[in-house]
Amino acid sequence: MSTPAPAFDPDAPRDPLRILFLALGNAGMQLIAHLPRRVPELHYAAVDTDAQALEACKFENKLLIGEGKTGGLGTGSNPDLARQCAEAQDEELVDLLRDMRVVILVGGLGGGTCGGVGPYLAERARDMGCVVLAAVVRPMEAEGGHRRHAADAALAHFREHCQAVTLFPLDVLREDNGMTLQRLISRCGLEISRALGGLAVLLRTGWLLPLTIQDIIQVMQRADGYCRLVAVSSDGEDRMPDALDTLFAHPLIDKGSLLAHSGGVVIGILCGPKTTVRELEHISAEIRSVLRSDAELKIGVAQDERFGSHLALVAMVAERWSERAVALEVVNQKETDEDTDEEAAPTDPKLVQGEIDLGANANANHARGRFKGAEPTIVEGMDLDTPTFIRKGIRLSPPIKR
Amino acid sequence: MSHPIAVLEIGTSEVRVLVAEPREDGHLMITGVGVAPSRGIRKSEVIDFDNALACVKSAIQEAENNAQVSIQDVMLVFSGGHIRQLINRGTVTVLSENRVIQREDMDDVMENARAVNLPPDHEILHSIYQHFYIDDQPRVVNPDGMIGSRLSLDMLILYGVRNRVRNLVHVAEEAAVEVADAAFGGLCSALAVLSRQQKEGGAIVIDLGAGTTDYVLYSEQIIARAGSIAVGGDHVTNDISLGLNLSGSQAERLKRKHGAAMIDLGARDRKIPITPESGYPVREIQLRDLNTIMHARMQEIFELVKSDIGKESLRRRFSAGVVLTGGGARMARATELASRVFEMPCHIGLPKEVTGLAMPGESPEYAATVGMLKYAMRNPGATSRGFSIKNIFKTLFLKA
Ligand SMILES: Nc1nc2c(ncn2[C@@H]2O[C@H](COP(=O)(O)OP(=O)(O)OP(=O)(O)O)[C@@H](O)[C@H]2O)c(=O)[nH]1
Ligand SMILES: Nc1ncnc2c1ncn2[C@@H]1O[C@H](COP(=O)(O)OP(=O)(O)O)[C@@H](O)[C@H]1O
Ligand SMILES: [Mg+2]
Ligand SMILES: [Mg+2]
Numbered sequence: 001m002s003t004p005a006p007a008f009d010p011d012a013p014r015d016p017l018r019i020l021f022l023a024l025g026n027a028g029m030q031l032i033a034h035l036p037r038r039v040p041e042l043h044y045a046a047v048d049t050d051a052q053a054l055e056a057c058k059f060e061n062k063l064l065i066g067e068g069k070t071g072g073l074g075t076g077s078n079p080d081l082a083r084q085c086a087e088a089q090d091e092e093l094v095d096l097l098r099d100m101r102v103v104i105l106v107g108g109l110g111g112g113t114c115g116g117v118g119p120y121l122a123e124r125a126r127d128m129g130c131v132v133l134a135a136v137v138r139p140m141e142a143e144g145g146h147r148r149h150a151a152d153a154a155l156a157h158f159r160e161h162c163q164a165v166t167l168f169p170l171d172v173l174r175e176d177n178g179m180t181l182q183r184l185i186s187r188c189g190l191e192i193s194r195a196l197g198g199l200a201v202l203l204r205t206g207w208l209l210p211l212t213i214q215d216i217i218q219v220m221q222r223a224d225g226y227c228r229l230v231a232v233s234s235d236g237e238d239r240m241p242d243a244l245d246t247l248f249a250h251p252l253i254d255k256g257s258l259l260a261h262s263g264g265v266v267i268g269i270l271c272g273p274k275t276t277v278r279e280l281e282h283i284s285a286e287i288r289s290v291l292r293s294d295a296e297l298k299i300g301v302a303q304d305e306r307f308g309s310h311l312a313l314v315a316m317v318a319e320r321w322s323e324r325a326v327a328l329e330v331v332n333q334k335e336t337d338e339d340t341d342e343e344a345a346p347t348d349p350k351l352v353q354g355e356i357d358l359g360a361n362a363n364a365n366h367a368r369g370r371f372k373g374a375e376p377t378i379v380e381g382m383d384l385d386t387p388t389f390i391r392k393g394i395r396l397s398p399p400i401k402r
Numbered sequence: 403m404s405h406p407i408a409v410l411e412i413g414t415s416e417v418r419v420l421v422a423e424p425r426e427d428g429h430l431m432i433t434g435v436g437v438a439p440s441r442g443i444r445k446s447e448v449i450d451f452d453n454a455l456a457c458v459k460s461a462i463q464e465a466e467n468n469a470q471v472s473i474q475d476v477m478l479v480f481s482g483g484h485i486r487q488l489i490n491r492g493t494v495t496v497l498s499e500n501r502v503i504q505r506e507d508m509d510d511v512m513e514n515a516r517a518v519n520l521p522p523d524h525e526i527l528h529s530i531y532q533h534f535y536i537d538d539q540p541r542v543v544n545p546d547g548m549i550g551s552r553l554s555l556d557m558l559i560l561y562g563v564r565n566r567v568r569n570l571v572h573v574a575e576e577a578a579v580e581v582a583d584a585a586f587g588g589l590c591s592a593l594a595v596l597s598r599q600q601k602e603g604g605a606i607v608i609d610l611g612a613g614t615t616d617y618v619l620y621s622e623q624i625i626a627r628a629g630s631i632a633v634g635g636d637h638v639t640n641d642i643s644l645g646l647n648l649s650g651s652q653a654e655r656l657k658r659k660h661g662a663a664m665i666d667l668g669a670r671d672r673k674i675p676i677t678p679e680s681g682y683p684v685r686e687i688q689l690r691d692l693n694t695i696m697h698a699r700m701q702e703i704f705e706l707v708k709s710d711i712g713k714e715s716l717r718r719r720f721s722a723g724v725v726l727t728g729g730g731a732r733m734a735r736a737t738e739l740a741s742r743v744f745e746m747p748c749h750i751g752l753p754k755e756v757t758g759l760a761m762p763g764e765s766p767e768y769a770a771t772v773g774m775l776k777y778a779m780r781n782p783g784a785t786s787r788g789f790s791i792k793n794i795f796k797t798l799f800l801k802a
Binding site: 245248249254255256257259260261289290292369370371373374375377379384385387388389390392394396397 | 444445447449450483631632633636637639640641643644645646650664665666667668670688690691694695697698699701702706735738
């Protein structure tokens with residue numbers, strides 16, 4: 001864990017980070033429709049090509065674009081058209097972004113407005129010096145190949161300009177065969193609102209352990225920008241184990257396996273004033289214990305009166321962490337000249353395995369085991385007969401004593 | 403009625419023999435199965451001739467008994483990490499005066515495309531047509547009768563160390579059967595599990611064997627790439643046995659029964675008791691450790707296949723996604739991991755269009771043998787041609 005804050009004063013005003021939620025298209029507006037009620041201290045705006053949909057939206061700031069081009073009827077899943085609409089009204093769009101520090105774009109990737117206007121806005125916001133995140137919904141498999149391809153293309157465009165893209169695949173939120181479409185979409189909205197709301201509150205609230213937008217950006221840079229974002233909360237006696245269990249079983253992080261495999265994770269803990277140090281220690285230890293030993297973990301704790309006895313966890317989990325498999329020697333070398341804020345990785349392959357006795361030389365020769373007599377499999381200088389976990393320096397638990 | 407055909411796969415985990423007859427609906431009717439646990443085979447190659455011979459004999463015997471036939475010749479399925487690929491473009495000038503491409507031009511260009519310089523001791527195992535080009539007009543499927551001045555052809559050539567494959571053939575011959583034909587297991591697996599549409603739409607078939615991982619890439623109706631990497635299920639087992647300090651057979655049992663290619667945080671605290679073998683103390687292991695070890699290895703295997711295939715080839719469309727065959731496909735959540743690594747859907751491929759003795763149709767590890775049977779059924783001449791490892795699959799892979 002990182003060092004605790006030197007002096008914590010919950011009443012000290014923190015530089016209020018100006019965070020704008022920008023809903024794009026029908027999906028965007030529906031997904032975060034209820035967020036302003038829950039977290040009123042943030043800014044909300046909506047952009048659409050569809051006049052009627054925009055009319056129904058209750059946000060403070062709304063902008064209809066491309067009326068001349070679409071007759072105010074939406075683009076009919078045409079991102080190119082949507083982009084033209086955006087370009088034509090660039091000034092008005094820029095006005096929406098003015099004075100904001102963080103811009104969070106929300107929408108359905110399969111939609112024309114979201115897919116076309118979103119990346120455009122992301123680029124403009126970056127030009128203006130904003131931190132730009134996108135929270136986008138990936139269409140269902142059942143929506144068909146065309147939508148899926150359009151969504152993939154849109155995702156790539158978002159990725160070009162955003163610091164982090166958090167993906168919400170509709171399919172993984174499906175609960176059972178009886179689930180209605182309406183329910184699926186509202187579940188998705190709920191998850192997005194919780195996660196984004198949690199993240200925003202975390203970034204603005206008085207903290208116990210610091211977690212800043214910079215921390216998040218740093219982790220996301222190494223993650224190639226793609227991540228999953230999920231928030232869970234719990235109350236009562238067992239709130240801590242409950243919250244952890246819910247998190248570890250959450251479909252948005254593939255029932256926990258994404259967490260277990262991720263190279264970089266940011267965890268934000270939101271709590272009321274009643275949370276004890278013991279509880280925080282426990283959460284942090286539990287999370288650490290399920291992560292890869294080489295994963296980069298950042299934990300922040302924020303306190304907010306509104307949470308009372310509630311506890312919420314917000315997890316940002318890097319989806320890709322493209323580090324190539326490297327031979328052990330290389331790992332060791334790299335780790336000594338890189339400053340890690342985690343405890344130093346062991347440099348002796350023997351220590352990697354804790355108490356597991358791998359014999360005097362836990363190297364290629366010893367590990368040949370079954371492959372004695374066969375030609376070694378060497379690829380790019382790596383002896384693949386040596387166990388992967390040894391070459392990658394992955395630590396296992398010490399043997400269980402009975 | 404055509405006579406039964408026998409296929410022999412000398413795998414790293416098992417030696418398998420299938421005997422089958424074609425049915426009128428085009429399906430295969432399997433009439434005999436013989437299986438023996440492999441000995442003397444590592445990474446799909448012979449390391450102990452006598453042991454290997456003993457298992458091959460016993461598998462053949464068993465198949466003969468339950469098919470009630472005497473097996474004289476077999477189609478051999480092989481693999482091995484020594485197998486390499488290259489794509490060679492052959493070009494010829496169209497000879498006829500009116501520039502109409504004729505059969506002879508096509509034969510010429512094929513021969514030309516097949517003429518490659520290989521390292522010493524290597525030989526061509528398969529030469530598989532990809533696309534024709536007429537005066538640089540790409541992607542011509544059948545140039546016969548078209549007009550042009552230059553005809554080119556891309557040929558995918560799989561080659562390998564001569565003696566490695568010959569050793570397998572030699573084992574079979576010592577077991578008193580003639581090897582009528584032989585083919586790379588990866589190609590066979592793809593043939594068994596892919597439908598015509600899947601071949602057209604594009605697919606990556608990965609056969610997760612015990613000693614090697616074989617792959618084949620179908621794209622735009624052709625076989626774009628194929629290869630073999632000498633890592634497989636044995637490596638997973640070996641990693642488990644070293645990491646958790648278990649014997650090989652304990653590790654294998656544990657892998658099949660409790661293992662998975664992904665870590666399940668819901669069961670993160672689960673412990674598994676290990677039944678002691680002599681010399682090993684009674685103890686428990688953490689499920690999480692087991693799956694961490696397996697995940698690391700399986701992820702690496704998929705990444706190796708991915709980088710072997712290359713970024714360029716992966717940019718194509720694969721509407722059928724990744725299809726897993728071989729015993730390793732049975733590993734819990736292997737499809738999930740593959741789908742994450744390749745960023746496309748993934749499913750287990752089961753041999754299609756087979757009936758008869760139940761096992762093969764439901765088992766991904768029978769994909770290669772069933773694929774070879776299918777090939778043999780469609781090319782009845784193959785079995786009487788005698789051993790010629792050179793032009794195998796020529797007709798078969800001309801089009802999807
Ligand atoms: N309509 C709608 N779509 C949703 C919702 N939640 C997620 N989506 C997804 O968002 C995509 C639809 O995009 P829309 O929001 O309708 O499209 P748009 O951005 O308004 O763009 P246009 O095509 O111009 O209307 C679909 O592919 C759905 O997968 C929702 O609440 N409503
Ligand atoms: N349920 C299972 N889970 C994990 N691995 C399995 C399972 N069943 C079989 N295997 C593995 O599949 C491999 C054997 O696959 P197979 O295709 O028969 O290989 P080969 O053709 O090389 O003999 C072995 O490594 C075995 O451990
Ligand atoms: Mg719309
Ligand atoms: Mg096999």
